[in-house]
Amino acid sequence: MKKGCPFGSHRVIEPKGSLPQSALKIDNTMELYSNEILIKVQTLNVDSASFTQIKDACNNDKGRISEMIKKIVEERGKLQNPVTGSGGMLIGTVEAIGPDLAHLDLKVGDRIATLVSLSLTPLKIDRIKNINVETDQVDIEGKAIIFESGIYAVLPEDIPDRLALAVLDVAGAPAQVERLVKKGMTVGIIGGGGKSGVLCAYQARKNAGETGKVIVVEYSKENARRIEELGLADEVIVADATKPIEVYERVMALTKGKLCDVVINNVNVESTEMSSILITKDRGIVYFFSMATSFTRAALGAEGVGKDITMIIGNGYARGHAELSLNILREAPEIRELFENLYQ
Amino acid sequence: MKKGCPFGSHRVIEPKGSLPQSALKIDNTMELYSNEILIKVQTLNVDSASFTQIKDACNNDKGRISEMIKKIVEERGKLQNPVTGSGGMLIGTVEAIGPDLAHLDLKVGDRIATLVSLSLTPLKIDRIKNINVETDQVDIEGKAIIFESGIYAVLPEDIPDRLALAVLDVAGAPAQVERLVKKGMTVGIIGGGGKSGVLCAYQARKNAGETGKVIVVEYSKENARRIEELGLADEVIVADATKPIEVYERVMALTKGKLCDVVINNVNVESTEMSSILITKDRGIVYFFSMATSFTRAALGAEGVGKDITMIIGNGYARGHAELSLNILREAPEIRELFENLYQ
Numbered sequence: 262m263k264k265g266c267p268f269g270s271h272r273v274i275e276p277k278g279s280l281p282q283s284a285l286k287i288d289n290t291m292e293l294y295s296n297e298i299l300i301k302v303q304t305l306n307v308d309s310a311s312f313t314q315i316k317d318a319c320n321n322d323k324g325r326i327s328e329m330i331k332k333i334v335e336e337r338g339k340l341q342n343p344v345t346g347s348g349g350m351l352i353g354t355v356e357a358i359g360p361d362l363a364h365l366d367l368k369v370g371d372r373i374a375t376l377v378s379l380s381l382t383p384l385k386i387d388r389i390k391n392i393n394v395e396t397d398q399v400d401i402e403g404k405a406i407i408f409e410s411g412i413y414a415v416l417p418e419d420i421p422d423r424l425a426l427a428v429l430d431v432a433g434a435p436a437q438v439e440r441l442v443k444k445g446m447t448v449g450i451i452g453g454g455g456k457s458g459v460l461c462a463y464q465a466r467k468n469a470g471e472t473g474k475v476i477v478v479e480y481s482k483e484n485a486r487r488i489e490e491l492g493l494a495d496e497v498i499v500a501d502a503t504k505p506i507e508v509y510e511r512v513m514a515l516t517k518g519k520l521c522d523v524v525i526n527n528v529n530v531e532s533t534e535m536s537s538i539l540i541t542k543d544r545g546i547v548y549f550f551s552m553a554t555s556f557t558r559a560a561l562g563a564e565g566v567g568k569d570i571t572m573i574i575g576n577g578y579a580r581g582h583a584e585l586s587l588n589i590l591r592e593a594p595e596i597r598e599l600f601e602n603l604y605q
Numbered sequence: 606m607k608k609g610c611p612f613g614s615h616r617v618i619e620p621k622g623s624l625p626q627s628a629l630k631i632d633n634t635m636e637l638y639s640n641e642i643l644i645k646v647q648t649l650n651v652d653s654a655s656f657t658q659i660k661d662a663c664n665n666d667k668g669r670i671s672e673m674i675k676k677i678v679e680e681r682g683k684l685q686n687p688v689t690g691s692g693g694m695l696i697g698t699v700e701a702i703g704p705d706l707a708h709l710d711l712k713v714g715d716r717i718a719t720l721v722s723l724s725l726t727p728l729k730i731d732r733i734k735n736i737n738v739e740t741d742q743v744d745i746e747g748k749a750i751i752f753e754s755g756i757y758a759v760l761p762e763d764i765p766d767r768l769a770l771a772v773l774d775v776a777g778a779p780a781q782v783e784r785l786v787k788k789g790m791t792v793g794i795i796g797g798g799g800k801s802g803v804l805c806a807y808q809a810r811k812n813a814g815e816t817g818k819v820i821v822v823e824y825s826k827e828n829a830r831r832i833e834e835l836g837l838a839d840e841v842i843v844a845d846a847t848k849p850i851e852v853y854e855r856v857m858a859l860t861k862g863k864l865c866d867v868v869i870n871n872v873n874v875e876s877t878e879m880s881s882i883l884i885t886k887d888r889g890i891v892y893f894f895s896m897a898t899s900f901t902r903a904a905l906g907a908e909g910v911g912k913d914i915t916m917i918i919g920n921g922y923a924r925g926h927a928e929l930s931l932n933i934l935r936e937a938p939e940i941r942e943l944f945e946n947l948y949q
Contacts, residue, residue: 268883268910270850278848280879282909381909410911433908504622506614535624539612549900549918556893556900556918564777564921565626565725566612567754574893574900574916577908 264361265294269408272383274338281339281408282381289338289383289406296361296409300353305379305399306426308349311342312397327389330399334386341380348379349397350430351405352422362409374422374429375405376412376583396423414583420590424597427604428586431457433575434527434550435464435589436582441523441546442468449512449521449540451502452528453477453494454484456604457550460589461525462493463596476515478508478536480528491595502528505535512540526551534559541570550575608705609638613752616727618682625683625752626725633682633727633750640705640753644697649723649743650770652693655686656741671733674743678730685724692723693741694774695749696766706753718773719749720756720927740767758927764934768941771948772930775801777919778871778894779808779933780926785867785890786812793856793865793884795846796872797821797838798828800948801894804933805869806837807940820859822852822880824872835939846872849879856884870895878903885914894919 265271269281272288281287293299307315307330319325334340341348352374355367367373375382383406391400407413414429416422434457442448448465452458458477465475477494479485485499498511512520520542526533531553538559541547547570549559559572590597609615613625616632625631637643651659651674663669678684685692696718699711711717719726727750735744751757758773760766778801786792792809796802802821809819821838823829829843842855856864864886870877875897882903885891891914893903903916934941 278850280849282906377909378905412911505624506622552901552904554900556898557896559918560896560920561722562626565721567756567922569922569924570920572918572920574903574918576904576914576916578911578913580913
């Protein structure tokens with residue numbers, strides 16, 4: 262049995278030398294390499310941007326959507342939307358584990374969710390069983406491969422799949438907060454009322470403790486009210502994060518000029534880099550979890566205002582992130598209830 | 606005398622609420638606010654991307670270039686190229702210091718270089734004296750403003766202007782290396798043969814010491830040879846950083862599988878994120894100084910290969926960066942000589 266590259270380059274057909282995510286086409290032959298895991302797929306959770314593009318292109322016709330998805334997978338060997346470049350994730354059952362991965366804490370029959378994108382996952386669809394256009398989920402008969410470097414989470418028995426997936430989707434964020442926030446710190450969370458923001462606020466509060474301070478900046482009054490009701494922040498500011506001077510002045514007032522030790526940016530609109538940068542104290546840290554972040558706007562922006570701060574590109578993976586995030590649902594029933602209402 | 610916002614928002618004409626860098630138009634009336642510095646400008650160092658666009662649009666005709674530059678500044682109050690969005694920097698003499706900035710270690714008559722971009726600097730051009738189309742420099746009679754948050758460097762007496770500017774342009778890079786690299790570390794520098802790379806390699810070598818290891822990855826054979834001749838690296842790999850698997854395999858071999866503690870990315874082409882990520886060890890740090898870095902490619906890329914690493918957005922400003930970088934020229938005559946040959 263052959264051993265593959267840990268990053269999956271052995272399955273790249275075109276262009277040679279690239280990695281699966283950026284490849285145009287990968288090999289989805291379901292014959293296992295010695296360091297791969299074979300999954301019997303149950304459901305594809307298609308990335309929202311991708312599914313929206315497909316729905317629009319197919320006029321919401323399920324038959325046409327089904328054909329388009331099958332065609333993408335046939336052409337590319339993976340479900341990576343050629344227009345948006347995005348993928349999504351999947352859940353299924355472990356069918357086989359290559360001998361070089363026998364040491365993993367995993368067994369055949371385990372139900373798992375992939376935590377690496379469908380945009381790099383070899384996939385074969387035998388049959389599309391159902392398409393749910395509300396939740397962007399596609400139930401299939403089919404198989405997929407996880408590479409040695411791939412990450413996954415065994416689905417918990419005590420949390421329903423949909424809830425678990427909603428949390429796993431953003432598990433990196435609270436895990437990074439756990440690493441960055443220390444007792445007594447002042448933490449700013451921009452976009453605190455969404456899925457990721459709520460988990461980050463919870464973890465920040467937990468780490469900063471009684472002597473710390475969590476300030477949430479939210480655009481939506483409803484999300485802000487939610488944070489207040491859950492008691493997840495010391496202060497909630499309803500403001501537009503694309504207006505940096507206003508955000509800066511309000512945080513200056515709230516912190517009596519001290520600003521924040523750590524700022525977490527979770528928003529999903531553009532141009533919120535300067536709000537994040539201005540409210541960070543000298544030698545503080547900004548953690549950009551938002552995929553709408555512009556590298557150059559952040560880099561040049563901080564330099565342009567003479568802010569000597571560390572700006573981190575959000576890494577969706579941190580060891581232990583799945584367990585930490587699912588545990589938040591277990592520790593905080595009010596957050597579990599919120600997620601159940603929003604995401605089930 | 607009125608006091609302005611430290612970030613210069615008081616001079617933003619359009620759109621209200623934004624900061625000078627992103628503003629369409631700023632106020633270039635040369636009446637000082639109490640926390641501003643007035644500069645008598647000598648030379649504009651126009652950003653390369655900007656000047657190339659202007660030259661092309663004007664068919665290299667100096668008269669037309671002059672008119673275009675004056676027009677941009679009249680319309681916008683600053684020299685920010687409306688097509689590229691970039692600026693550059695300037696050198697001049699301090700003409701006045703607002704009373705609220707009297708504490709600065711600066712006096713009227715000091716020769717300074719601005720370290721914040723022309724894309725946010727209020728500028729008034731009275732006359733264009735000379736245009737150098739080779740060096741992208743424009744000598745003028747005119748004035749400019751630095752805000753309280755702005756950064757600048759007093760030009761050294763022992764280093765000629767052009768040399769000092771070439772170094773100051775990338776001063777943030779070696780300064781960040783100084784903070785990140787500790788004794789005994791293995792440091793990877795991708796794009797090690799250019800201006801920034803050479804200074805980073807020097808500083809990395811200095812900090813890592815005898816027990817450390819500096820590995821440079823360079824695309825150009827000539828730049829690679831330069832690094833070898835200067836003795837700035839323990840190993841030099843000539844490779845294409847857009848081919849991550851090849852770079853990874855070579856660094857794996859060189860480090861006997863240990864990979865790098867810190868990786869610095871200085872290249873100026875796209876798609877080198879994965880090379881940087883793959884050669885970083887678990888819990889290591891990648892520092893992206895390259896303005897060609899894509900936030901999403903880095904964020905999703907690291908997650909996609911299960912790399913638990915910290916990725917930092919290069920901040921061009923670090924306290925003391927100007928002095929640290931100019932001192933490299935003083936400490937290392939061979940580097941000064943190289944810069945003199947390349948940039949004078």
